[in-house]
Amino acid sequence: MLNSKLMKMKNVLKAISICFVLFIAISCGNADDDVNLNLNLGDGLGKGKPVDDCLGLDESDLVLSIQDEFTTLPGKVSIFFKVSDTDGKPVPGLTADQFTIYEQGRNDACFNTISTSESFARISPNSQIFSTSTILVLDLSNSVLSSSLEELKLATISFIDNVMPATTQESFKMAIYWFDGEDKLHLLNELTSNKQELTGSVDAITDDISNDPSTDLYGAVIKATNIAEDVLKQSTKNNTIGASSVVLFTDGTDQASRYEKDAALKKVTDANANISFFSIGLGAEIDTDVLTEIGKTSSVFASNKEELENTFNDISFKVSEQANSFYLFEYCSPKRDGSGENNLAIQVRNGNKQGAVQTKFNASGFKGGCN
Numbered sequence: 001m002l003n004s005k006l007m008k009m010k011n012v013l014k015a016i017s018i019c020f021v022l023f024i025a026i027s028c029g030n031a032d033d034d035v036n037l038n039l040n041l042g043d044g045l046g047k048g049k050p051v052d053d054c055l056g057l058d059e060s061d062l063v064l065s066i067q068d069e070f071t072t073l074p075g076k077v078s079i080f081f082k083v084s085d086t087d088g089k090p091v092p093g094l095t096a097d098q099f100t101i102y103e104q105g106r107n108d109a110c111f112n113t114i115s116t117s118e119s120f121a122r123i124s125p126n127s128q129i130f131s132t133s134t135i136l137v138l139d140l141s142n143s144v145l146s147s148s149l150e151e152l153k154l155a156t157i158s159f160i161d162n163v164m165p166a167t168t169q170e171s172f173k174m175a176i177y178w179f180d181g182e183d184k185l186h187l188l189n190e191l192t193s194n195k196q197e198l199t200g201s202v203d204a205i206t207d208d209i210s211n212d213p214s215t216d217l218y219g220a221v222i223k224a225t226n227i228a229e230d231v232l233k234q235s236t237k238n239n240t241i242g243a244s245s246v247v248l249f250t251d252g253t254d255q256a257s258r259y260e261k262d263a264a265l266k267k268v269t270d271a272n273a274n275i276s277f278f279s280i281g282l283g284a285e286i287d288t289d290v291l292t293e294i295g296k297t298s299s300v301f302a303s304n305k306e307e308l309e310n311t312f313n314d315i316s317f318k319v320s321e322q323a324n325s326f327y328l329f330e331y332c333s334p335k336r337d338g339s340g341e342n343n344l345a346i347q348v349r350n351g352n353k354q355g356a357v358q359t360k361f362n363a364s365g366f367k368g369g370c371n
Contacts, residue, residue, distance in 0.1 A: 017306070044178035047083065048357035051345045054110035055102060055356070062091060062348055062355025067241050068129065069359055075370035077361050078330045080129055080241065081347060090325030091350060096122045098350060101331055104343040111345055114334065120371055121331035129173035131235045132243045132323040133176040133191060134163055137224045139250035140205070141180045142213030148282065148305040149207055155312035156202045159247075160173065162316035163323075164195040171240075172323065177224065178205075181214025181256050185223040185362055191231065217254035221294055225250065225267045228275045243274045243326065245319050248294060249312075251282040265293050276322055278315050282308060297322070332370035335363040 048066040051057055068080040076115045101121060102111035103326060113216060114121075125189040136159070138144075156176075165172050175191040176198060189201035228244040235242030254261070268277055279295025292299045298318050300310040335342050342363055347356040 004042040015233035018370055045357055046361045048081070051347075051358040052104075052111070052343070053358045055345060057347065057356050058354060059286075060355035061086060061353035062350060064346060064355055064357035066347060066357060066359055069361065071361055071363075073365050074368065075332050075335070075345065075363075075366040077333050078124075078328060079344075079358070079359070080126065080328050082326050082340060083355070084325060085353065090321045092321050092324035094123070094327060094348060094350060096329070098348055099329060100347040100349075102345040102347070103333065103335065104288065104345075105335060106342075109302070111343065114331070116331070119331040119333065121329070124328045124330050126326055126328035127169060129240055129328065130243070130326055131171045131173070131247070132326075133228070133231050134319060135228050135231070135246045136174060136176045137185070137220055137246065137248040138178045138188070139215065139217070139220075139252070140178040140210050141252065142210065143285075144251050145207045145210060148308065151203065151305040151308045152249070152319050153202050156308040157353055158309050159197050159312045160195060160198045160202070162313060164193070164198070165318050168195070175227070176201060177220075177227070178209070179216055179220035180210040181212035181216055183216060183219060183256075183258055185220055185227070190234050214255045215250070215252050216249055216258055217252070218259040218261055219256065221248065221264040222259060222267045224248065225271050225275070229272055232272055232274060234329060243276070243323065245278060245297075245322060247277045247278045247280070247315060248293070249280040249282070249321060250286065252285045253287050253290070261290065262297045267295055268294055276319070278319060280311055280315055281310075303318050333361070333363060333366060334365050337364060339366070341365045
């Protein structure tokens with residue numbers, strides 16, 4: 001009886017997966033969750049689709065979401081993708097030897113395994129096509145400045161150290177903004193890859209920085225989302241794929257009432273799919289339900305200022321994992337000019353978990369000499 005139920009469940013899931021693939025086929029863009037059908041498939045498969053049944057792979061525990069794919073003569077295939085588990089948790093730190101490549105040409109009944117060593121498979125630096133930015137937004141209203149400024153500064157510097165790479169990389173940038181009661185998101189430090197510059201700006205914050213003791217929380221959410229959207233648009237103009245994180249800290253609720261709560265939450269819900277949202281709350285006056293909706297990717301709360309640094313660290317690790325779960329995987333295909341379109345499947349194994357995704361590439365002009 002149990003086996004029968006399991007078989008029925010698998011058939012239902014398979015039917016849903018087919019619908020999911022058809023939906024992807026008519027969608028466009030490189031966002032990793034352009035299609036959201038709440039199927040518990042992490043962030044979706046992006047430009048990919050489920051692998052053919054002929055491979056006989058186990059059910060996926062990991063989701064490979066293809067962001068972009070391209071070929072380079074004489075025969076290199078490049079796939080840029082994000083890896084997460086089926087709960088959407090990012091999977092950073094994968095290496096080339098954890099991947100298996102399968103190709104299927106027009107004369108192949110199913111896929112053939114391609115040796116990762118013979119195909120010179122590698123995880124390459126993704127900075128050439130990918131940039132990630134963090135928009136850090138700090139509540140510097142009177143309640144923070146008067147009671148927890150030093151703790152906030154220490155926590156923020158720790159956050160910067162954890163998120164920004166030890167060696168400066170132009171593909172990793174952060175900007176810091178702050179808000180109080182004014183109808184303005186104040187710039188503390190513009191978008192930069194310089195960790196020392198960011199730290200210096202935080203060190204320079206004084207308790208007289210604000211002229212309005214109120215809290216325009218909803219305005220800050222709306223303005224920060226607009227900034228993140230603009231950053232992504234700019235990255236596209238520079239022929240790179242962008243991902244961004246908005247990280248907002250507050251110790252209270254919206255007091256200015258310039259903007260409606262629903263407008264702020266809708267802004268987060270409708271934001272570009274490649275923007276992640278994190279929120280950090282401090283103290284007893286915060287509205288945890290609202291902050292959880294604002295921080296739809298992840299939210300954390302500190303009950304007192306002594307917990308603030310650990311709370312910022314919790315979020316910083318999640319932001320870092322998100323950024324480092326994107327991979328540029330490249331290999332030299334044995335397919336040659338004249339073979340036309342070929343199917344490609346990539347499988348990854350991480351411990352006892354595995355996942356795979358299928359796509360295709362055109363081998364026009366391919367020949368030997370790739371390395």
